Amino acid sequence: MTEATQQSRKEKRRSKKIHLCHCCGREFQFCWNCRCGFSICQECMYENEWGMTCNGITWECPDCSAQNGFGNQ
Numbered sequence: 001m002t003e004a005t006q007q008s009r010k011e012k013r014r015s016k017k018i019h020l021c022h023c024c025g026r027e028f029q030f031c032w033n034c035r036c037g038f039s040i041c042q043e044c045m046y047e048n049e050w051g052m053t054c055n056g057i058t059w060e061c062p063d064c065s066a067q068n069g070f071g072n073q
């Protein structure tokens with residue numbers, strides 16, 4: 001109702017950043033992220049690995065086709 005209430009509820013800690021998986025729509029503390037804002041969780045990445053990566057070193061963003069490296073977050 002009041003502005004003060006909304007401001008005080010602003011996030012206090014940034015350590016627990018939640019990512020929304022664009023594939024399954026669930027929230028995760030860890031997701032593979034692309035610079036364009038696309039996120040995919042470990043589970044979906046594993047399921048779609050055959051279509052996301054061809055070498056196991058980089059994965060291709062389905063949104064912008066950028067190459068992103070594994071383990072380089």
Ligand SMILES: [Zn+2]
Nearest residue numbers: 021024041044
């Ligand atoms: Zn997912």
Ligand SMILES: [Zn+2]
Nearest residue numbers: 034036061064
């Ligand atoms: Zn992208």
